[in-house]
Amino acid sequence: MTAASPLGSLSPDLEQRIVTLIPSATEIVAVLGLASRLVGRSHECDYPESVRVLPVCTRPKFDPVGTSREVHERVSKLLATALSVYEVDLAMLEQLAPTHILTQAQCEVCAVSLSEVEAAVAGLTGGQPHILSLQPNVLGDLWEDIARVGTALGVPSAHVVQSLRARVKACYEKAQSAGTGRRVACIEWTDPLMAAGNWVPELVEMAGGVNLFGVTGKHSPWLEWTALAASDPEVIIFMPCGYDLAATRKAALALAESQPEWTSLTAVRKGEVFIVDGNQYFNRPGPRLVDSLEILAEILHPGLFAFSYAPHGWERL
Template sequence: MADMELRIVSLIPSATEILAQLGLTHQIVGRSHECDYPVEILTRPVCTEPKFNPVGTSAEIHDRVTDLLQSALSVYRVRTEVLEQLKPTHILTQAQCEVCAVNLADVEQAVATLTQTQPQIISLQPNTLKDIWDDIRRVAIALGIESQSSLTQLQTRVEACATKTQALSDRPTVACIEWAEPLMAAGNWIPELVELAGGQSLFGVVGQHSPWLQWDALVAADPEVIILMPCGYDLERTHQDAIALAKHPEWPMLRAVQAGSVYVTDGNQYFNRPGPRLVDSLEILTEILHAHLFNFGYEGTGWQRLPAQVKVN
């Protein structure tokens, strides 16, 4: 299929970034309300919206989303009227997490109502780095383009990090936190990235969904490094979650806290998006865990060290 024939709607940020990696940004005619990279995508019409108020504390947002799910309701709405106007040839969505973005069932239901076109739906469900490479290939095949050069660029960067860290004897224990209230550790691809970056991942299991985490378990493990990467949060918002965590009576007793080895990251732009910028996420982890070996320049924008004394008031 020639590029000029493509009219693509991407309903998840990671898919948008895959399309950009494949050189198809100009063929994207619509996006989700969360798609914001690359910046030129912001001019495209928005095709989804949340059914809950996304403003509030982590605990408040968790309660709102839980209420929707317990009522057997979708968390997001597909704006079918916008899809009708855009006449897409392809729609990219996901079946990985019904909380993170519009899900496959909602997209199928929306497409069934369209009268002027019946676009091909491409659904992504990555859980590991290999899955992400496979998704890039699958998207490229569906859209009739070549993907190997894009994959080689990404995989070369991963290999460069792994080569430097594989012989390290100093591999700190790391707790990656994906949500603060209630506490959740990071799973799926994150434990894999931590290991590649020269750390020992606690709690999460490669390829499995992020697990809820009890404070007792965090205290018992007493990680050397804690990295905060709340789903959908930028650096500033993650700092607010750090303040909430610091109010817990056992927080000051943690080894990572006492050593000043707690870090906040832009989880929204990096760690939570299973697309090409997971390679950037790996590079961020190497900077955090082994600063004497790596300096990719992400500090200050992708991550920051949390001050030893966090103001809780």
């Protein structure tokens, strides 16, 4: 699949001009075979590779480079003053003249908010694009989002959903055959400490693990170190929001060095501490949540699964 030229006009038989303002939406459009209709993206949309040439329509209002604590404090300061974390480039949207804009209403920290997109679109002088907002909380919401996007863009989606669900079913059934699972702690932020919520607890259970923190369908909860230590997980998986493997390793090691009890944890003593590319997989509620499930299965049951996601998708800490 190839992307449309950044500012060029679409072919005569292709009237849709799609702008996606969250990576998961970009990936949904692509898996539906419509990457060629994309004309703009968010600053975080980077998959598939072809979308990287597209104009960027959003930008953060904070410096995303720094320690976990520094980034947390910058974002918290913006939210405390009722300011949004990201902003929309209205001039770019005006130039791109999209017919459809895909955004989200799930998390103000993850991407530009629905209200901000609506406010920006209201200022466009051309035609008003159709805004489709996604708000996934569990894996089932992903199937519905793919169907909604397909309907909005006029293409069938059932075959895509069926293929993804077949992979989930195969992984789940094989993982369950392994018997009683190990206790797993998934960490979505390290300073302050936060466990993973939403779809991640569901994926852990599907992969044959016993999720210790976070509730399926609920936002990620803050976590006290004492609670993590008391639970003494058999497996710890770091998946900080927006972090690649290198940044995740750095954050995980910083946490380990700050806690004297770290080396006494069962997962640490047994070498069962892992880092994953949360930015590309677990943090994005798009088609690659299925990849995320397979990564968990590979980590939790190395004797049963060999999808070959390592070392680009996960590593042992």
